[in-house]
Structure formats: structure tokens, C-alpha cells
Amino acid sequence: xxxxxxxxxxxxxxxxxxxxxxxxxxxxxxxxxxxxxxxxxxxxxxxxxxxxxxxxxxxxxxxxxxxxxxxxxxxxxxxxxxxxxxxxxxxxxxxxxxxxxxxxxxxxxxxxxxxxxxxxxxxxxxxxxxxxxxxxxxxxxxxxxxxxxxxxxxxxxxxxxxxxxxxxxxxxxxxxxxxxxxxxxxxxxxxxxxxxx
Amino acid sequence: xxxxxxxxxxxxxxxxxxxxxxxxxxxxxxxxxxxxxxxxxxxxxxxxxxxxxxxxxxxxxxxxxxxxxxxxxxxxxxxxxxxxxxxxxxxxxxxxxxxxxxxxxxxxxxxxxxxxxxxxxxxxxxxxxxxxxxxxxxxxxxxxxxxxxxxxxxxxxxxxxxxxxxxxxxxxxxxxxxxxxxxxxxxxxxxxxxxxx
DNA sequence: AGGGTATCGCAACGCCGTTATGGTACGGTG
DNA sequence: CACCGTACCATAACGGCGTTGCGATACCCT
Numbered sequence: 325x326x327x328x329x330x331x332x333x334x335x336x337x338x339x340x341x342x343x344x345x346x347x348x349x350x351x352x353x354x355x356x357x358x359x360x361x362x363x364x365x366x367x368x369x370x371x372x373x374x375x376x377x378x379x380x381x382x383x384x385x386x387x388x389x390x391x392x393x394x395x396x397x398x399x400x401x402x403x404x405x406x407x408x409x410x411x412x413x414x415x416x417x418x419x420x421x422x423x424x425x426x427x428x429x430x431x432x433x434x435x436x437x438x439x440x441x442x443x444x445x446x447x448x449x450x451x452x453x454x455x456x457x458x459x460x461x462x463x464x465x466x467x468x469x470x471x472x473x474x475x476x477x478x479x480x481x482x483x484x485x486x487x488x489x490x491x492x493x494x495x496x497x498x499x500x501x502x503x504x505x506x507x508x509x510x511x512x513x514x515x516x517x518x519x520x521x
Numbered sequence: 522x523x524x525x526x527x528x529x530x531x532x533x534x535x536x537x538x539x540x541x542x543x544x545x546x547x548x549x550x551x552x553x554x555x556x557x558x559x560x561x562x563x564x565x566x567x568x569x570x571x572x573x574x575x576x577x578x579x580x581x582x583x584x585x586x587x588x589x590x591x592x593x594x595x596x597x598x599x600x601x602x603x604x605x606x607x608x609x610x611x612x613x614x615x616x617x618x619x620x621x622x623x624x625x626x627x628x629x630x631x632x633x634x635x636x637x638x639x640x641x642x643x644x645x646x647x648x649x650x651x652x653x654x655x656x657x658x659x660x661x662x663x664x665x666x667x668x669x670x671x672x673x674x675x676x677x678x679x680x681x682x683x684x685x686x687x688x689x690x691x692x693x694x695x696x697x698x699x700x701x702x703x704x705x706x707x708x709x710x711x712x713x714x715x716x717x718x
Numbered sequence: 719a720g721g722g723t724a725t726c727g728c729a730a731c732g733c734c735g736t737t738a739t740g741g742t743a744c745g746g747t748g
Numbered sequence: 749c750a751c752c753g754t755a756c757c758a759t760a761a762c763g764g765c766g767t768t769g770c771g772a773t774a775c776c777c778t
Contacts, residue, residue, distance in 0.1 A: 488685020
């Protein structure tokens, strides 16, 4: 039946690597299909054969980002102290957002009403990455340490707060990043706990 | 000594209005110098005479945004309850961020290490807009309702949290926006207050 | 061994931001 | 009032962008 798609992924990987490096070094606005193709030693046509469009290439980069978040989330230890676990998760999110600031900022532009429809694989990755966070929050709630009953709402709120901290840190607005993350998330948790009884 | 710069601002205003409308209706990526000039009934050269570049035009839009934030902040009432005042300020920030989502998101891209140097006027506007927030936090601290002594750090943290909520709401990730803003900022404040003694 | 398809080089299209050139309209000065 | 210097902006062009039609090639599957 002809040549299968997964003959070899060397060109695909080189295009991805070139795009990631250009994006990290000079920002996404410096990433053009021509430059990516040149750096990968091929032509623009390869991008359109392999990814469909420049946006397709960017989505592939985003999927790699979500995989990385899953890795970092899985690395955080799980103890019998749900409050400590929830607070510890900030390290995973913070590291994820700050180790590739350019890519992190680009992720948000793809989410929302005017955004392009995300691929099913990307959606599944994003969902599974937040599953562990949701579980940690649920364990806190079961331990009676949270006033709020809506676990999904709490998960989204945690993510929103972390996102704000991440963007501020990436933009150099946080004087002491580690301290700000600790203080804000601890205060948020303590505030929810204070309403519990 | 010849024709002064402020002869009339009609072309300038029309360009600004066209750019704002295009950005709101179809997103900033749909805003091209040609389209803006066409909609304003002039040519691209006018943009470069009046604003220097497309980025200059965007900065003018940002200055209008900061003016609007100042307006909204000034509208929030000031009572003798510092906690209530601080919580009430969320309405100003929330309205500001959500009434022009496209422009709000663009603002962040201009702030940061790789961003273009902002105009002095824009900087002053941004600074004065946060002054009232800082003052409200200082009054809370004076009333002994906050554990933290570093008012500037608290101001930045408040802004970071508000920013995260704003972006999540603009991207349709908050099921009940009003509730999330209230819950998160109240919990944050309560958490800080709980550490006070 | 051969057919069929995924891959990708080449050249082109229409759009973009930007600018060199020049014409025009207007406020200030004599 | 004449006129001059300057701000404003119309025209046309340049290089770069994302994208695509066409053709050649390399490779898996039967």
C-alpha cells in the first residue's frame, strides 16, 4: 500500500528541534517556516507534508510541552500529607513554565474561544497532566482541609493562580520567585482551610 | 517654524479606532497596517508618519488601555474597611481585563525581558494605575490584617493572581468567573490574615 | 519486480511591514 | 499678504512571510 507515514522520523525531529531552538533563542516571532527548514537542512515543503501548516508544527511543539508537564508532575512525591503534596506541586508547574518561557506563553494563545481546534492527542495530554493536581486537591478535601466542595473549580483556580505567577516570573516581575510562589499558594490554601469550619 | 505636529488628530484617531476595532473583531493577527489604513481612509504611510511603526501604533493602543485601568481603579469607592476595599478592587481589574480581551493579552507580550522598550508615558501610566492598589494593601497592613510586611511584594502577588484569573476567564476556562475571582482573592487575603498572629 | 504513496526540491502567488520619493496643505514669519 | 519650512500622506517598490501546484524521488507492500 505504498510508503507508510512512519518511515523515519529524522526530518520531523530535526524540524521540531530547529523550531524549538529558534523559538527559545530569538522568540516565536523569529520562527519562520523558511528558517526552520533551512536549519533542518530541507525545504519549506517538508513542513507542509509532515505538519500540514506552520500551526501544525507549533501544535507538535505544544504536545511535547504537555508531555513534559506530565513528567514533572509524576516526579513530585506523594506522601500521606495532602496539604504538603498540593504545595509541592507548585515546583513542577513552576519549573515547567519557566524552563521554556517562550513556549509556555504560546500555549495560552492556543487555548480559548478564538483559538484553533486542538488535536485530540494534545487535548488528552493536557487533561492527563492536570489529573494528578485534581487528585491531590481531592485528597485535601477528603481530609477536611478545604471548605470548597467543587474539586474541579478548585483545580481550575489553582491553575489560574499558578499561571499568573508563572507569567509574572517569566516577565521578570517577581523579585523573589520562589518566595512568591510559596507565599501565594500557601496563603490560598490556608484561606480555603480557614473557611472550612 | 512650519506646521506643528498637533495640527489635527483626526487621522490619528481614525487609525487608532480602526486598529482597535479590527483587533477586537478579528484578533490582533488580523490587524495589518494596510487594512488599518484602508479602514481609516488613508494609506500605510500615515501610520509611519504618525506612529513610526506598527509597534508604535500598538503602543498607543496600550496607553489607552492603561488610562482605562486608571479610570476603573479611580471609580472603586474607598471606605474605612481596608479589607473590603482591597477585595472590591478585583471588579476594576476584572472588568478591565475582560472588556478588551485581545488588548489585555497583548499587553503582557510587551512586558518582559525580550519586550520592546516601553515609552515613558506608558510606563508612567502603568505605574500610577497600580498606585491605588498598593495604597489599599498598605492600609490593610496598617490595620494589622496582613502578616507580610513587604507591601510591594504583596502588590505584585495580587496582580499576578488577578492576571492568572483574567487570562483564564478570557480563555473561557472559568465556569463561574465572578465566583472564582471572589473565592480566590478572599482566600488569598484570609490566608495572609491567618498568618498575621 | 513493480506499483503506489509519502516525502520533499523548485518556483510561484498574494500578503505582510517598511521605506524612498515626492507632492500638498498649513502655521509661522517677514 | 507673500512665502517658507515643516508635517502630513499618496505612490510604488523591496524583501520576507505562509502557503501551494507540480514534478522528482525514495521507499514499503504485494
